[in-house]
Amino acid sequence: MKVRINQELCNACGICGHVCPRHIPETINQENKKITMISSERIALCMECGHCVAVCPKHAIKVESLNEEKFISVKELNIDDNQLLSLLKQRxxxxxxxxxxxxxxxxxxxxxxxxxxxxxxxxxxxxxxxxxxxxxxxxxxxxxxxxxxxxxxxxxxxxxxxxxxxxxxxxxxxxxxxxxxxxxxxxxxxxxxxxxxxxxxxxxxxxxxxxxxxxxxxxxxxxxxxxxxxxxxxxxxxxxxxxxxxxxxxxxxxxxxxxxxxxxxxxxxxxxxxxYSKYQFKRIPPRELAEVRYLK
Ligand SMILES: Cc1cc2nc3c(=O)[nH]c(=O)nc-3n(C[C@H](O)[C@H](O)[C@H](O)COP(=O)(O)O)c2cc1C
Incomplete structure (x- = not known):
């Protein structure tokens, strides 16, 4: 099996199945108890994206092809939208x-x-x-x-x-x-x-x-x-x-x-x-897409 769930650690919260593009982990009721299992019908569709592993709060799920040690903890970022926009505009x-x-x-x-x-x-x-x-x-x-x-x-x-x-x-x-x-x-x-x-x-x-x-x-x-x-x-x-x-x-x-x-x-x-750029640009040339619109 490409994806395994450690039932001792899993709290059947179902998040892994919800983030999975193909809903491969599925949370069902079994004898009045919630349990998350790997869908045998859809396991072949697994893209091995690792989202289930990355989101699990209990470290209960593993994807065989992905080394668990290579999953890095997510950091709180403090990126300013104005700075990001300026970075994009000044490129x-x-x-x-x-x-x-x-x-x-x-x-x-x-x-x-x-x-x-x-x-x-x-x-x-x-x-x-x-x-x-x-x-x-x-x-x-x-x-x-x-x-x-x-x-x-x-x-x-x-x-x-x-x-x-x-x-x-x-x-x-x-x-x-x-x-x-x-x-x-x-x-x-x-x-x-x-x-x-x-x-x-x-x-x-x-x-x-x-x-x-x-x-x-x-x-x-x-x-x-x-x-x-x-x-x-x-x-x-x-x-x-x-x-x-x-x-x-x-x-x-x-x-x-x-x-x-x-x-x-x-x-x-x-x-x-x-x-390294030979010249430094001093101004941002005007740039607009051909169209931006919301549909009603
Ligand atoms: C898909 C793509 C291909 C491009 N190919 C070339 C290229 O072959 N030679 C070149 O000088 N610039 C190329 N450019 C850069 C564009 O010409 C450039 O984005 C445009 O002149 C606007 O300048 P800016 O990127 O500084 O806003 C390419 C850009 C894109 C997105």
Whole structure:
């Protein structure tokens, strides 16, 4: 049994079943006495999220796959909503970095936050690859530019254009043709002239978030995990920027896949460049969603 209840400790309060997304622990009346038991009908649906263990006031429930000692006591927090809002508002996408490495202790602290992100199916399938070695970043860049050069050639050819449209669908095709490639045209030129590396933004560190291709929520999982890292980085004084050019290069380039040692059944779905910001923003630009409304 994946989940076990110690009946000697359990007071049948039923909270574990109430917080469980699938109501796997169920509290029933047995001979005029309340008892919490594991539903044999639903135990196979257990996502092993550990919420039952985390909420039990009596330490009476265990999930076999989760080490009890790794459950940390919840602390009373004193976080001010204004401060949190300011933190969110003051986050900027940082695209210009100081030529200064990010110490591994800081990167590891950022990764600590990434571990806590929620995941779509409850499975912990997201992986992270960090590149902070300048030489590795340089060869990674070289391969990434090759991918985009190849793409530009294909898009300049009527048959290649048709193939991409068919393979990627109209929406991605339009984005590539009207948004990504006009910028890439310049990025490639500047890279070749040794002026700048706009794909990687000359970052001292890059984080890639990858997921199995069969994971139904892989893209979301990677994006949310990346955002956890971004917010932690901000608190630690490290600037970051989501980067949409890097994941397709990782997935398409056999050289990058080899360099990353990325298994064939995994793809990179999110990436962030990071480093110490070269410039300090003085003002918060106006940001509003397209719409916010309550329904009657
Ligand atoms: C999903 C996603 C992908 C993004 N991809 C890129 C990118 O490839 N390159 C880039 O410079 N910025 C990228 N950004 C950053 C946005 O362009 C940025 O959020 C926008 O310019 C607003 O700036 P702000 O984040 O400072 O508010 C991305 C942001 C998101 C949410």
């Amino acid at each position: 900027r996408s940082i695209r210009r970095y100081k030529d200064k490495p990010v110490p591994r202790e800081i990167i590891n602290r950022i990764i600590d936050a990434a571990h806590s992100s929620p995941t779509g199916t409850g499975q912990r399938t997201t992986g992270i690859i960090i590149i902070d070695n300048p030489k590795t970043l340089a060869s990674f860049s070289e391969h990434a530019y090759q991918v985009y050069e190849m793409l530009e050639k294909l898009l300049n050819n009527p048959i290649g254009k048709l193939i991409i449209k068919r393979k990627k669908g109209k929406k991605t095709f339009r984005m590539l043709q009207d948004f990504v490639m006009p910028g890439m045209h310049w990025y490639t030129r500047w890279y070749k002239e040794g002026k700048s590396n706009e794909i990687l933004r000359d970052c001292p560190a890059l984080i890639l978030f990858h997921s199995p291709i069969y994971e139904p929520q892989g893209e979301y999982n990677c994006a949310i995990t990346a955002f956890h890292a971004i917010m932690m980085a901000q608190v630690l004084g490290i600037g970051t920027c989501f980067n949409d050019l890097i994941p397709p290069a990782c997935n398409k380039s056999p050289k990058i896949r080899e360099q990353l040692n990325l298994p064939a059944d995994r793809e990179v779905y999110a990436s962030i460049t990071m480093g």
